Amino acid sequence: MSVPAFAALATAVVAGWLALYRLPFNDPARRRRTALWLAGRTGLRPEPAFAVFGTVVYLVLGTLALAALLAATPLTLSGLFGVPAPGMLLALLLAVFGTSSANILCVSLLYRADPRVDVPGEIARIQWIASILALPRHYRWIVPAVAALFEEVLFRGAVLLGLGALGSGLFLALAISTCLFAAGQVALVSTRVQAYVLGTSSLTLGVVGGLLTAATGSVLPALVLHMSFAGFYTNLSASASPGARPATGRLSL
Template structure:
């Protein structure tokens, strides 16, 4: 299989993953019923029980998508998690700083356009983030990190490296995997502010993650980048009440 048909397989597989996760539980009444049913059997609060169920479902479907794509691309597991060199740590630290600063730059642009927009509030209202915040506090870091792990293995592993393994160029592979990742995030939100913030952060994360993966020859640094990014910003959105419009005074002249 060459790169373009494999890219089509990626779209179909990831589309199936997100559809199976999202569509059956799009109806709030059904979500409530499932939550009550799960709460009866687990002793958890209905919202926490449903959040846990949704997370497990998302991860399981992601693992199935990953296995399918790796089979199609003929990618061995070692190719995904090859050990990077010690220099990769410097590149990872730079990527962490760069991803954060670019992400904040995108949010700053939004505040410039509309200073009254409530970004932390909007982000905590994203369905999957509010689900995570319904879980016990110690899981607020764990769940985004585990979700990031699966997403990174799929998008930077199976999709990016898979396109490379099927003969695709880096520019095509990086652009395709990044856009697919961003679209996958945007379809899970419900307002334009959420779509802008999550879409832009996905584009930034996808770009730096792709470059980091190609530079180090392993998905592991990009995986650490994504896990820390997702955990940090999920929690920051929840705890932050300060507005990003609190710009420091001019320093650099």
């Protein structure tokens, strides 16, 4: 498969994945009925039952997307997890520091433009984060980490390394994988502040994680970076915002 054809396939696959994940439950009444049905069969409260359901749907659909992309490249799933060189530990620490600093800068610029904006509150109201915050506390680390793991395998693994295996240059592969990742994150928000925060953080993660992956030939360093970032900032939003916990009956996917 050519590089342009694979780029088009990756765009269509990611768009289909997110549409199938989000669109069936855009209707609040349908979400509520589904949550009550799940609660009746699991014994959980509706909010956490729906949160678990949403995570499973996201991962199952994403697995199909991953399989479709890997089938179009010479890569294998196990081949994405090569062992990085020992010196990559220092690079990973610098990447964590650089990613955090870049995101702090972006949020600082937002506060400078509008000092009244409530960034933690906006992040806590993003639908998939609101679902996570309905779960018991320890699951608020596990679920974002699992989602981050999967996203790294798909975007930095199948897309970025897949483009490289098909003959793409680094900058083109990095641009396509990062833009798809950021667009996928922004597609799941509902306000401009949410889009700005997730968009800038996704671009930073995509670039830094992509460079780590290209330098090592493995998604493992980017995976560690993304998992720690996702878990930390999800829980930071919960603790920093008084309205972080979703109200009873507020369900989201």
